[in-house]
Amino acid sequence: MPDLRLQPRSRGIADVPGFRLNGAACDVRGKGYDRLDVALIVSDSPAAAAGVFTRNAFAAPPVALCREVLAGRARVRAVVANSGNANACTGARGYEDACRMQALAAETAGCEPDEVFVCSTGRIGEPLPMDRLARGIALAGAELGSTAAHGERAADAILTSDTRRKVATVRVKTTAGTITVAGIAKGAGMIEPGMATMLAFLATDAVVAPGVLRKAMGDAVDTTFNAITVDGDMSTNDTVLLLANGASGVRPSGGDLARFREAVRLVCDALAEKIVGDGEKITKVVELLVSGAASRADAEAVARAVGNSLLVKSSWYGNDPNWGRVLDAAGYARATFDPARVTLAYADSAEHKPVPVFADGVAEPRNKPRWKKIVARPRFTIRLGLGAGRQTYRLLASDLTEGYVNFNKSE
């Protein structure tokens, strides 16, 4: 779908008609008011919604509450989110606090509590500072709007150890008019399967039934947010939400629906790439393309083994084309293949011609100078063919740096 592309400048959810939003600073961390840490996103009219959540057994109270909202309501009105404290492993009090956030946001937005999604991200195991948070929600709610500044404040307020704002917007011209899909996200650490310490909120003004929305988002998340890794850690709070308020009056169907779905995927893909590219103290992003697998599960297992190998990630950091470690990791993924049929190649990108590294059971060291150039790039592609079938998997992975360890050695 060549006409679908990311807008060169996104204002995040402020790009979507019928949504007003804002971010405020309320010192969630108890360290000062120097950063925005509460976001409020309100749809002017009731919106269809879809959600994907962490599968972590220690899913945080706000995740439980979001699931209840989705189960109970066909339409929702708002999302309230804070950074700096994950409200996870906080027991019964944590659930009460999440409900209180919901009620406060509902009051400000002028809707019912069970029309409000609640998300938290940050440190695990400490109670939320509810007094300050209440003031923050009121503050954000008092000046909702849809300017670029509003969009930026909401996007900034959900960041934790991220160093960059993460926004993306796609516009879809349909036969009945233009619809917009936009989103914001936060990432940084605990980034892996079944999502990550990751929040992503998408919004659209398309008219879409909840079931269609759910399918569009599930498919998009599977190949984007679920196909990235920084450190292999899945968090207690991962949440992706998509709200469709219908403000455009356009109900896409047929080819237009396919293009709407692709727009959702594009926004998710852009946000996922931004999350990996802003992983904690990383220096490069590596695209792993596994092909020729007997099953998609095999392809994914191999990609994850490579993308999560500490030795592989350390060698990427050192610009070392250490193909032996790549094969070693592929070899312990418990996938079915014959090592003699495996091919490995490095390339500048998925679009560039790959340079062979390993084939017929042996390396091709004469290409070594070219490998070294490729792996020195800030982003490159590794193609691994298993020769065992036709299934594929694409994973975006980061390197592992001394900076990551230093950054995470204490909180």
Place this chain on the structure above:
Amino acid sequence: MPDLRLQPRSRGIADVPGFRLNGAACDVRGKGYDRLDVALIVSDSPAAAAGVFTRNAFAAPPVALCREVLAGRARVRAVVANSGNANACTGARGYEDACRMQALAAETAGCEPDEVFVCSTGRIGEPLPMDRLARGIALAGAELGSTAAHGERAADAILTSDTRRKVATVRVKTTAGTITVAGIAKGAGMIEPGMATMLAFLATDAVVAPGVLRKAMGDAVDTTFNAITVDGDMSTNDTVLLLANGASGVRPSGGDLARFREAVRLVCDALAEKIVGDGEKITKVVELLVSGAASRADAEAVARAVGNSLLVKSSWYGNDPNWGRVLDAAGYARATFDPARVTLAYADSAEHKPVPVFADGVAEPRNKPRWKKIVARPRFTIRLGLGAGRQTYRLLASDLTEGYVNFNKSE
């Protein structure tokens, strides 16, 4: 079995009657003759043997050859091993080189080639320097012996990035006389499930049938070498061998056989602990004791998720009692349990009284000063109760340091 214990000073396999051994320097890496890099271990008489090998799909040619030896011969005579080059991902030439090592060792030891195990460890993907290696095998074979110096030279010759020699010896007094079990090992990087870049050679002078030996070693490996993790990477060359030459004339049975089996486990356990404790640039060893699991697989999955979490390992390095990351990792292990029933405690060791950290769904922060003391130790114990059953798992894990990343960023 309180009377079984490690000898305070081990000479490695030189402690076992009827074995002669040696190590030599032959510049496998092509960087000089400053380190020992070829080991030869010879039994004076044919020995029963058992072996456990990597499950990596890219298992190296010497691993394939070892499997053939075990399948073909009821009795073996020798082990030849080199460090500095893993002879992995080397195709048909790699297999020929392994066979050539076998033939050279057999010539020196005065036996048939298919009575010789061959092991290699080191860099992946480069052909062995066979001329130099041939001289090294001849050199080692020319002065076999069983002094402490011989035992040390053989143990040193298999080390790669290890910083310390790894040897262990247990003597078992049976009703028919004393038998000895001793071993040497190398570890350092690529240390994880289904073993690691790990070689371990054990020897005993007990009279033991191959089937009994196999069972004793399989059971021992399961709870020792297979229950450690440094970086989660399983290598192409992992091999554990146990040779029993019967030189003592003692054939243990009944209670004595149980004690022999325990002696094998003790030697494996000591070597495994030495491997973790000498993991690449680590600063501490953490014993993870998971209990109350619905299945042993669940207990193991939780232990491995915690022990391999980059965030958890980084916080150990920083002496940070970050229990939230421990629970988060347990939560994504896909094990069956109710988070509200989970208990977490830290202790100086498995023998010390645990200090509660988390119970009934919330933390016990008043104990925080005591947690902090515990996690600052070079070795401590984490007890994680799942409240879902009676199965347990014990994993020895290391921390993750900036030094590890720096050390592995290029070879």
